[in-house]
Amino acid sequence: MGGPEVERLIGLLARLPGLGPRSARRAALRMLQQPQARMVPLAAALTEAARAVKPCARCGNLDSRDPCGICADPARDHGLVCVVEGVGDLWALERARVHRGVYHVLGGTLSALGGTGPEDLNVAPLLTRVDAQDGEGIDEVILALGATVDGASTAHWLAERLRALSPALRISRVGQGVPIGGALDVLDDGTLAAAVRSRRSV
Ligand SMILES: [Zn+2]
Numbered sequence: 001m002g003g004p005e006v007e008r009l010i011g012l013l014a015r016l017p018g019l020g021p022r023s024a025r026r027a028a029l030r031m032l033q034q035p036q037a038r039m040v041p042l043a044a045a046l047t048e049a050a051r052a053v054k055p056c057a058r059c060g061n062l063d064s065r066d067p068c069g070i071c072a073d074p075a076r077d078h079g080l081v082c083v084v085e086g087v088g089d090l091w092a093l094e095r096a097r098v099h100r101g102v103y104h105v106l107g108g109t110l111s112a113l114g115g116t117g118p119e120d121l122n123v124a125p126l127l128t129r130v131d132a133q134d135g136e137g138i139d140e141v142i143l144a145l146g147a148t149v150d151g152a153s154t155a156h157w158l159a160e161r162l163r164a165l166s167p168a169l170r171i172s173r174v175g176q177g178v179p180i181g182g183a184l185d186v187l188d189d190g191t192l193a194a195a196v197r198s199r200r201s202v
Pocket residue numbers: 056057058059060061067068069070071072
């Protein structure tokens with residue numbers, strides 16, 4: 001159907017989250033019917049994003065600038081850091097406009113079963129940032145990790161480490177309204193805002 005070029009295009013599209021083979025075929029067909037209007041700009045945008053976008057060395061956000069636009073924004077509260085599992089969670093919190101501080105992206109959660117330890121995550125840079133002596137002057141950390149078993153144990157572990165580094169640090173956890181096993185980026189903006197506002201100290 002359509003030759004190897006079309007098969008390859010559909011195969012690549014079908015690997016994207018949210019697109020199965022059927023949606024991939026529809027998307028490919030829509031593009032192939034208007035290649036100049038739909039395909040060429042998309043191909044250019046993909047190439048440009050792949051070249052320019054990298055993790056921010058400070059927080060782990062994906063941006064074409066380093067430090068990223070959030071870390072470089074003087075209007076944000078740099079003493080307030082929200083710790084999230086992934087960039088999708090950061091994007092969700094930004095969409096909901098509930099956090100006026102900066103972020104730190106862990107890149108996952110600790111998992112005894114999955115064999116994920118602190119050295120596999122973006123943990124050491126967080127501890128450096130928060131350090132009371134040599135850090136960035138951070139006075140509050142919000143742990144906005146998913147309400148999974150691994151999310152909860154990661155939050156508990158991190159809270160202990162952070163408190164040991166900086167005894168005066170305020171540490172809170174996002175709780176209410178976060179469904180068990182749910183990732184932050186699937187929550188609607190209102191639920192997310194309520195969850196962040198109702199954070200509790202730990
Ligand atoms: Zn950043």
